[in-house]
Amino acid sequence: MIELLEVRPDDLGGGDLAPGVLVLLRDAFPEDGPNEGDYYRAVGAPEIALILRDGPMVVGHLGLYAREVKIGSANVEIGMLGGIAVAPDRRRNGYSRLLVRRAHEHLAKRQIAFSILFAYEPRIYQGSGYRLMQNATHFIEPDGTPNTLVYRGSMYAELTRDGQINCSICAAARCEQQTSKVSSWR
Template identity: 25%
Template sequence: MTSVDIDTVPHDRLSTNDMARLRELFDAEYFAEFGAWDPDQPYGYAPHDVHVIARLGAAVVGHVGWARRTIGVGTAEVVVAGVGGVLISPHARGQRAGTLLLAHAALSMKDAGGIEYGYLGCREEVVAFYESCGWRRISAVEHSIDRAGHPVMQAPGPPLLTLPLDPKPRSWPAGPIDLRGRAW
């Protein structure tokens, strides 16, 4: 594989070309099931403040989006980078592009300052990949707003993962998680 270039772009600085290439990446994967990608409400999930983009020449071959939010965990408040929109183009899979992309995303979260943890939910099939990149699985009740705008409670079980961003992180607090909005 030719060298993949990684860019970190704030949402409000995405170029028209970036938007078009990201739309191609997401629509190639999800259009049949979810329709067209909307960067301001991707498939009904929370939008991203920052986009970490993998490029192979002019093509966008990968993406990780994240947004800073203070969530409730038990009686504590935790500042997280809620991660979503993790996608690698089929022709870039299996060549470590995802690992490189997640490493750059973690650096961008750390560089943003004041964020304690990366936070994401995912499918069971990709948990091992995230764990290989340093993410840790947690188990908790999760409260959020669903894609239709209604409150929802998810019982423990489906994968939730965190990534400590502080060199000396406090332990992830015990208790139910309130995302205080849509998942990413």
């Protein structure tokens, strides 16, 4: 029976999930080898890790992050999904979609209107509302350093249409709306 768990990365520490998460992410993202297969060390720990477990086996993972970006002249908090992985023998069962849907529920609670992800296979995420973007993404790293990324696998999804942000990321440079302050998860 598949179980969906929501954990903070600090809670993975000595538990029975950590080794399974490490193996799943190491196998899914072998390019993080210089970090000894530690995906979190390479990209930073997410605010929440969504984990699919079948008995003792970790079969799926999604890291949920929040980042501040500039849209036009407005600073806006967006969601960022990373480390989305499903064990090869469990693919094509809707598990990625399940993980993405749960992440979207978390973002909606925070009134975060947009989510981005970086996809090796964009077609997988189109069914969850993601569209390809070709423009530069400017963001602030967790340590406060500004960064810019142009990545052909970048995808975005508009999560809400509540009037706070009603433009698409593709037209973001023209968007001058201010958003309401988002409360913290913690």
